[in-house]
Amino acid sequence: MTAATIDRRGLWAAAGSFVIWGLMPLYWHLLKNVPSLQIVMHRIVWSALLVVIGLCLTQGLQWLRTAMARPRVPWMLALSGLLIAFNWGLYIWAVNAGHVVETSLGYFINPLLNVLLGVLLLRERLTVAQWVSVAIAAAGVLWLTFNYGSFPWIALSLAASFGFYGFIRKLAVVDSIPGLAIESLYLFLPAVAALVWLESHGSGGFVGSWSWQTDALLVFGGVLTALPLIGFSYAVRRIPYSVVGFMQYLAPTLQLLIGVLVFGEIFDRDRAIGFVFIWIGLAIFAIDGVWRSRKLAPIVATES
Template sequence: MNSTNETRNGLWATTLAFVIWGLFPLYWHLLKEVPSFLIIAHRIVWSAVLLIGGLAIVRGWGWLKDVWATPRRFWLLGLSSLLIGLNWSLYIWAVNAGHVVETSLGYFINPLLSVLLGVVVLGERLGKLQWLAVALAALGVAWLTWQSGRPPWIAIGLSITFGLYGLLRKLVAVEAVIGLGVESVFMVAPALVYVIWAESGHGGGFISGWGWGNDVLLVLAGVVSAVPLIAFAYGVRRVPLSVVGLLQYIGPTLQFLAGVLILREPFNANQLVGFCFIWAGLVVFAIAGVRSATRAKQQKAATA
C-alpha cells in the first residue's frame, strides 16, 4: 500500500475513533436502567474478552510475557489501567446522571492539560501562543467556577485522569493494542468479581432482569469500547500529529451537541461565556500546532 493510501486510511480510522467517542453519551444513555457501576464493570469484562482473547488468538501469550519481563513497564501499565478505569467510571456515571455537557468540557480541557503535564513532568517548553491558550482555558474554568459557585469537578476529574493516562502511555514503550491488553488483565478480575457479586442478589439484572435489549448493549459495550481504541492506534501512526491534534476536538464537540440538542441538558449564557474562553484557547492552541508543524516541515525541506 502506498503512502497516500496509508495516510488516507489513517485519517479515516482516526476520524472514526473520535466520532465514536463523541457519540458515546447516546450509547450509555440507552443503558440508563442499569446502575452506572455495573455498566462500567460489564464494559471492562466484555472489552477484556475481546482484547485479551483477540491477542491470545493472533499472538499467543508471548505479548504478555514480553511485558512481564520488564517489571517497570508492567506495573506502569497497572497504574494506567487504574487511571483509565477511574476515567471510565466517572464518565459513565456523569452521562447517566445528566452531566454530558460537563463531560464534554473535560475533554475540551484535556489537550491543554496534557501540554502542562508535558512542561511539568517531561520538561517540554511552550511558546507564547501555547501559554496564551492555557491562560484562556484557565479563565474559562475560573469563570464557570465563579458562576456556579463550585469548580466543574467532573470536567476536571476527567481531564486529569485522561491526561495522566496519556502521559503514562507515552512513557511506556509498548504497542498500543498490547498496552490495552495488559491494562485489561489488570482490570478484568475486580470487574468480574463485582459482576458476579451483583448477580448474586445484590442489584444485578443481566439475563434475568434488565431485558434482552440492555443485555445485548452491555455485551456490545466491549466492541464499542475496543473499536475506537484500535482505530485510533492504527490511525495515529499514519497521520501527522498536527492533524490528530485538530481531529481530537471532534469527540467533545459531538458530546456537547448531544448533551444540548438531543438530551436537552440546560445550557445558559453564563456557561456559554466560560465555554467560549476555552474554545478560544483551543483555537489558539490549534494555530500554534499548525505553525509549529509548518516550521518543522520547512526546516526539514531546507535541510534536505
C-alpha cells in the same frame, strides 16, 4: 508528510474513533436503568475478552511476555488501568445523571492539561503562543468554576484522570493494543468477581432480570470501548499528530451538541462565555502547532 500524502485510511480511522467517542452519551443513555458501576464492570470484562482473544489469535502470548518483561511497565499499566476505570465510571455516571455538557468540558480541557503535564513533569518547553493559549483556556475554566452554578468537579476529574492516564501511557514503553489488554487483565478478575457477587445476591440483572436487548448492549459496550482505541492507535502512526490534534475536538463538540440539543441540558450565557474562552485557547494552540509543523517540514525534507 504533506496534506497530499496523508494516509486516507488513517484519516478515516481517526475520524471514526472520535465520532464514536463523541456519540457515546447516546449509547450509555440507553443503559440508564443499569447502575453505572455495573456498566463499567461489563465494559471491562467484554473489552478485555475482545482485545486479549484477538491478540492471542494473532500473536500467541508473545505480546504479553514482551510487555511484562520491560522495566516498570507492569506496575505502570496497573496504575493506568485504575485511572481509566475511574474515568469510565465517572463518565458513564455523569452522562446518565444529566451532565453531558460538563463531560464535554472535561475533554475540551484535557489537551491543555496534557500540555501542562508535559511542562511540569517532562520539562517540555512552550512557545509564547502556547503559553497564551493555556492562560486563556485557564481563564475560561476559572470563569466556569465561579459562574457555573456549582464547582465543575466532573469536568476537572475527567480531564485529570484521562490526562494522567495518557501521561503514564506515554512513559510506559508498550504498544497501544497490548497496553490496553494488560490494563484490562488487571481489572478483569475483580470485575468478574464483583459481577458474580451482584448476580448471586440479586443486585445484578444480566442473568434473567434485564431484557436481552440490555444484555446485548452491555456486551457490545466492550466493542465500543476497544474499537476507537484501536482505531486511534492505527491513525496516529499514519497521519501527522497536528492533524490528530485538530480532529480530537470532534468528540467533545459532539458531546456538547448532544447534551444541549438531545438531552436539553442548560447552556446559558455564563457557560457559553467559559466555553468560548476555552475554544479560543484551543484554537490558538492548534494554529500555532500547524504553523510550526509546516515551518519545520521543509527543514526535515531537506535533511532527509
